[in-house]
Amino acid sequence: MLDALVRRVHCSQRHDYRVQCGAPASTSLPRCLLRQRDVRAPVKTSYGTCGHLLQPRKRSRRAAQRLVARASLAGSLVPLGLFLTPGLLILATGFVKGKGNLSDGLSRLLTEVSQGYFQPNVGGETIPVAQGELSDLAGDEPLFKNLFTWFIESGGVYKLAFGPKAFIVVSDPVVVRHLLKDNYDNYDKGVLAEILEPIMGKGLIPADLETWKPRRRAIVPAFHKAYLKAMVSMFADCTQRSIDKLTKLTESGQEAIIDMEEEFLNIGLDIIGLGVFNYDFGSISKESPVIKAVYGVLKEAEHRSTFYIPYWNLPGAAVLVPRQRRFRADLGVINECLDGLIAQAKRTRQADDAEALQQRDYSKVTDPSLLRFLVDMRGADPTDKQLRDDLMTMLIAGHETTAAVLTWTLFALVQNPAALERALAEIDSVVGDARPALEHIQKLPYIAAILAESLRLYPQPPILIRRALGEDTLPAPLNGDPNGYPIGKGADLFISVWNLHRSPHLWKDPDSFRPERFSETNSNEGFKGRWAGYRPSAQGSSLYPNEVSSDFAFMPFGGGARKCVGDQFAFTEATVALAMLLRRFDFSLAGDPKDVGMATGATIHTANGLKVQVRRRQSPAGPSSLSAGSPQLSQQPVTV
Numbered sequence: 001m002l003d004a005l006v007r008r009v010h011c012s013q014r015h016d017y018r019v020q021c022g023a024p025a026s027t028s029l030p031r032c033l034l035r036q037r038d039v040r041a042p043v044k045t046s047y048g049t050c051g052h053l054l055q056p057r058k059r060s061r062r063a064a065q066r067l068v069a070r071a072s073l074a075g076s077l078v079p080l081g082l083f084l085t086p087g088l089l090i091l092a093t094g095f096v097k098g099k100g101n102l103s104d105g106l107s108r109l110l111t112e113v114s115q116g117y118f119q120p121n122v123g124g125e126t127i128p129v130a131q132g133e134l135s136d137l138a139g140d141e142p143l144f145k146n147l148f149t150w151f152i153e154s155g156g157v158y159k160l161a162f163g164p165k166a167f168i169v170v171s172d173p174v175v176v177r178h179l180l181k182d183n184y185d186n187y188d189k190g191v192l193a194e195i196l197e198p199i200m201g202k203g204l205i206p207a208d209l210e211t212w213k214p215r216r217r218a219i220v221p222a223f224h225k226a227y228l229k230a231m232v233s234m235f236a237d238c239t240q241r242s243i244d245k246l247t248k249l250t251e252s253g254q255e256a257i258i259d260m261e262e263e264f265l266n267i268g269l270d271i272i273g274l275g276v277f278n279y280d281f282g283s284i285s286k287e288s289p290v291i292k293a294v295y296g297v298l299k300e301a302e303h304r305s306t307f308y309i310p311y312w313n314l315p316g317a318a319v320l321v322p323r324q325r326r327f328r329a330d331l332g333v334i335n336e337c338l339d340g341l342i343a344q345a346k347r348t349r350q351a352d353d354a355e356a357l358q359q360r361d362y363s364k365v366t367d368p369s370l371l372r373f374l375v376d377m378r379g380a381d382p383t384d385k386q387l388r389d390d391l392m393t394m395l396i397a398g399h400e401t402t403a404a405v406l407t408w409t410l411f412a413l414v415q416n417p418a419a420l421e422r423a424l425a426e427i428d429s430v431v432g433d434a435r436p437a438l439e440h441i442q443k444l445p446y447i448a449a450i451l452a453e454s455l456r457l458y459p460q461p462p463i464l465i466r467r468a469l470g471e472d473t474l475p476a477p478l479n480g481d482p483n484g485y486p487i488g489k490g491a492d493l494f495i496s497v498w499n500l501h502r503s504p505h506l507w508k509d510p511d512s513f514r515p516e517r518f519s520e521t522n523s524n525e526g527f528k529g530r531w532a533g534y535r536p537s538a539q540g541s542s543l544y545p546n547e548v549s550s551d552f553a554f555m556p557f558g559g560g561a562r563k564c565v566g567d568q569f570a571f572t573e574a575t576v577a578l579a580m581l582l583r584r585f586d587f588s589l590a591g592d593p594k595d596v597g598m599a600t601g602a603t604i605h606t607a608n609g610l611k612v613q614v615r616r617r618q619s620p621a622g623p624s625s626l627s628a629g630s631p632q633l634s635q636q637p638v639t640v
């Protein structure tokens with residue numbers, strides 16, 4: 001195990017070194033040995049083979065500010081916690097006086113205070129341990145990148161302890177297949193459900209298994225083929241709004257610098273509003289209190305998913321903490337809007353069974369939204385609250401995710417001229433100036449490979465979360481204990497999609513952007529027949545390479561029972577938007593790729609926006625008949 005105790009350091013010229021902690025092999029491992037601080041001392045006066053002085057990685061000013069902010073927030077909430085029980089006061093003093101740094105001590109204290117219990121023993125004693133501290137989270141890198149470093153050091157299943165809380169981190173396709181498919185009903189969403197419950201209630205993503213089963217059965221049929229066809233037309237309309245805006249900004253050959261991440265978020269919001277509840281946010285061209293509230297709630301969802309102390313559960317936090325007060329106000333605005341839309345849909349209900357609803361003539365349907373289908377479907381009869389939870393869930397699940405895919409795809413393409421050229425040739429010859437239709441999308445395999453490659457490098461979300469409802473034994477990961485790892489009820493798991501997608505055991509040249517990889521077979525003898533490898537032929541009729549063709553090494557939309565319900569919606573949306581924008585404009589990065597940065601939330605987004613220079617594309621070749629596309633959008637969006 002000691003062999004794994006390595007850390008990265010740099011010399012003054014930024015040569016990269018891996019150093020080993022100096023503890024003797026026989027020593028039992030106190031947690032502090034793994035902390036960067038403890039590794040710094042022995043290397044402070046060491047020199048690398050380059051002759052330069054070795055030094056620990058420097059924290060950026062931003063990271064340091066983040067750490068201070070977290071520590072001070074923790075500090076400001078301590079008094080609340082201290083009132084809860086005198087025993088915790090002693091605990092607090094012990095932690096704060098202890099050797100750990102202040103933020104680590106406070107973080108542990110707050111985790112316990114706010115959750116009110118110590119993490120029960122959740123088994124997993126035989127799992128290799130990597131231990132982390134809050135200071136690791138406050139480093140330069142997002143959490144999922146730290147998880148990758150520990151994966152390389154500790155293997156496809158390891159345990160990570162933050163104070164009293166332990167997470168089992170899984171980065172092996174055989175174990176992931178077991179969790180998501182073979183034994184899925186032994187797991188719920190655990191910590192994620194706790195975080196999201198105030199926002200999504202019992203919507204499909206956080207729902208417990210009992211609530212989830214009938215809702216999943218009701219929602220899946222709503223994404224039928226005729227719906228998807230109508231949606232493709234709407235995707236084109238919403239992208240056209242952005243094209244019109246960019247066309248204006250690039251009048252008479254001008255060049256404009258645009259934050260395309262923001263633009264993709266606007267396109268995505270308009271699309272998800274229309275597709276889910278036939279509400280036109282019109283966010284590409286205007287601001288409204290509802291849009292502001294949606295962004296406010298999304299920001300809070302992101303804050304909660306990265307802030308590992310659930311301070312918002314402390315008594316009074318919702319009233320005392322300004323951002324929590326704002327969050328409640330924003331949630332009120334959205335709920336009022338959704339309640340209005342649900343009431344209106346119920347007033348105009350035309351009940352029918354699912355099959356009949358799927359056979360409606362969608363070229364004449366004025367409201368093709370999911371809400372309309374869910375209200376009209378006979379037999380499901382969800383309560384207003386359940387409907388609202390499902391709508392809110394889909395609004396959040398389908399907005400930032402697709403925008404993030406488009407952002408990172410464009411980021412990759414502007415740096416890969418050969419891939420861009422091939423993409424343009426495909427768009428020009430298959431779609432040309434036509435309005436993209438479902439039939440076009442099936443004929444754009446290279447665009448599909450580009451989007452898949454972007455999702456491989458930047459999975460949205462980078463981590464999936466589960467909690468064991470009963471005991472289980474995780475199968476052995478690559479090079480792990482052949483007996484597997486028993487875990488107990490209540491064990492919390494992080495499935496690291498980032499690690500799977502960038503694993504050197506599963507992919508050749510994993511960090512390169514190379515869409516062509518999806519037409520090559522790939523395997524690893526080390527799995528001894530337990531992992532089937534990546535096989536393009538197993539993709540079948542799916543629009544994109546997926547968890548089936550990669551045997552859970554590539555999961556752009558998750559896998560198994562709780563796989564994304566909006567995968568086809570999202571994939572066609574991204575294809576339409578990308579094809580239409582690339583056809584019309586030339587994009588090049590305004591600045592250094594490093595300036596874009598990376599930040600983590602529910603999705604991976606940029607730290608500083610995706611600023612690109614936009615120019616009109618000069619006379620692109622290819623079919624130019626508009627009649628080849630689908631008919632104009634016939635739906636009349638509702639505004640309340």
Ligand code: HEM
Nearest residue numbers: 204205394397398401402460464557558562564565566570
């Ligand atoms: C590119 C865009 C998208 C990506 C990358 C994505 C990814 C995912 C992933 C990975 C999961 C599995 C989560 C887990 O197992 O814990 C998921 C679930 C889900 N997604 Fe998506 N999603 C996208 C777009 C959408 C859209 C457009 C919608 C709805 C219109 C949607 C609705 C949902 C729902 C409801 C679930 C929960 C399914 C269940 O638990 O049964 N997603 N998504």
